Amino acid sequence: MSDDPVGTEERAPYVESPIIMTTVRIITPFVFTFGLFVMFHGADSSGGGFQGGVIVGTVVLMLGIGFGIETTRDWIGPTLPVVLVGIGVFAFLATGIGSVLLGGGFLEYDVYPIKKAFKYGIEFVELAIGLIVAGVVTGLFFVVAAGTRDTGGDAA
């Protein structure tokens, strides 16, 4: 977990390349913005939470390829993906059940007392889906990179 990112034999091989690092550093903000755009603009054009979430997750994948997976994982922290996924599922469920509690059907957004409840409700749900997908994509990347070796997990 804390071994050096360069030249480790059993990890995914990481070669420090200034070209890749510079490219990742330059395009990462644009890809992240594009992911958020796809997520939020899914209501009015192609896209949505699933697609936008994958693109946001790709940002982490690019950072991992550019700067080393171990370094990226240490920077993000092991619990953040799990927390994001949990918050996403909870937000989606709460939106649906909340509208039932307010007297409407499941995900019947217009019982919420806000303007354009349907539009903003859909945006909120897309954002929740995006959190789930981005978290799971990031987590899959880290888990597959770590492999099946027991790295600090409590063995049963």
Next chain:
Amino acid sequence: MTTPLELGLLVFILTCAVATALLRDVLGSIIAFSAYSLAIAVAWVFLRAPDVGLTEAAVGAGVMTVLFLLTIAKTVRPSSDRTLERVDLPALAVSVALVAVLATTLFALPAAGAADSAVATDDVTAYYLDNAYEETQVKNAVTAVLAAYRGFDTLGEAVVVYAAGVGLLVVLDREVFA
């Protein structure tokens, strides 16, 4: 009806699919699979389904390729004296037979973009197209169906993704993605 561009795309998809199956070098196979996914994404756009195309491009061509590459980084390359895998003839016969049986259903489908297909004339489709904007205030009818009319299904899809992540953690006996 079929433009040379579409025909070229279909040939490219088939070539990539065959290359994925036959290439002996796993790295080459993964690259061919990535090209196949990208071409399929373009095919979805040709079929007027940009939402699906976007998903295919992001997941199939992007994330899956990275995950496959990470996986084969942990394997050893076979000593590749040949470029192509030897074809297992009985397995090929079974595959062709299965495809032939499934292909019989193709004749029951309407032509792509046909005006009288059930997709275009169905009452449910007409209702969504007529009322989606007034009822949900979103311009993309696909999103309106996904997040409003069929919101419960979408909750199921999101929970499937969640369950896949949790299932992987359980299998690997971890509590965090690390």
